[in-house]
Amino acid sequence: MGISERREREKEEMKELILKTANRLFAENGFEKVSMRNIADEIEYSPTTIYLYFKDKNELFYALHLEGFRMLAEEFRPLLDVSDPMERMYQMGLRYIRFAFENPDYYRLMFLVKDPLCTSETDDIWEAGHNAHAFLEKVVLDCQAQGYLEGVTMRSAALMIWSFVHGLVSLQICDRMKLYQEVDREQYITDAFEAFQLMIRNYKSVEK
């Protein structure tokens, strides 16, 4: 009775093929190159075939978005070796920024696009994001244990830090930094990041 198992396996392989192709088109040619018909062309199947493996385009993009979080987790992995909390937070910021700039399309999909996530079920979706965020919460707690970021809750601090870095890379990725001279744009980003670090380092809560 190995037939149904083979079937299952083939189905999984096809799903994988579609996904890999979508991922490749996405990484190579960016967002707009990924259309159902486009993927279909690439794998030499009819467009409608994809719908036998994925409910709709959102489900497909949700899978891509998971791949993005996998990549981000990979980027974060070396942080486990950094014991000093403030240094770890610094490195984490740098790696977050680097990930965003090296994979702008993935970043858009993960954090900026509206569609593919809210339409999906809201329960398990954020498991991938949760890991990354847990990483941040841990680093904040460790920093607070050393006297930094006093007087604010861990959650507030985490959201504050995430907001800043996210905002910084978003402005760049969405091309909203044209205010600053083309040449020095990267310098401005670095400077702003350093300024933020400086503020966190030198902030001490008000004496009671």
Next chain:
Amino acid sequence: MGISERREREKEEMKELILKTANRLFAENGFEKVSMRNIADEIEYSPTTIYLYFKDKNELFYALHLEGFRMLAEEFRPLLDVSDPMERMYQMGLRYIRFAFENPDYYRLMFLVKDPLCTSETDDIWEAGHNAHAFLEKVVLDCQAQGYLEGVTMRSAALMIWSFVHGLVSLQICDRMKLYQEVDREQYITDAFEAFQLMIRNYKSVEK
């Protein structure tokens, strides 16, 4: 010879009509309701007519984006009456956040969407944004004159502040705050904003 002048006037009126209609559809039904055919239906003209007044959809959306900046400037106007720099910055943040939450579609268009701006000419485009940014730069300078934000350049500080607030509202607008309980989400935003203010207020540059 008033004919050509009347012609000119009528052309301007038509352009205004298209724009107003686009703006209305945009404000009422959000982003996706604004299609060329959609606007055409509303003004009871053929879709192609619009192309006689606007080069393409991007040019139209660029005009909408200007309207957004006009609204933001309106929101900022009362800040002129706030003389205390730190208080002014605080109020500015609150108003920025309020603008974003009350006009999420405009905010997306102004700061998050990729297309309509980069494709247009890069020269005069940011004049509208420049005004808002000049406002921020002014407030940063005034704060620095009072001893705040010492040790970082005005530009870095401005970008840092903008990044943070932009990131905060972007995460909410793009529905990326599902990590936090639905109920307390607004509270978290407020807390993070307060935490940031606290950090800026209590930061003192390192003594040399």
Next chain:
DNA sequence: TGTTTTGCTTAACACCGTTAAGTATGTTTG
């Protein structure tokens, strides 16, 4: 009054996501 210009429309192109119906092929059952 005839000629040219203007303002607008119809038709079409090339895409898009998605659904319904149909067609082979492979599997199971009588």
Next chain:
DNA sequence: CAAACATACTTAACGGTGTTAAGCAAAACA
């Protein structure tokens, strides 16, 4: 082994998008 059924895939189509080319009627000009 043959009939009945299920599976995997396709073709055709719907309704939508932005955009272009060609044509037409009315207004302006000579």
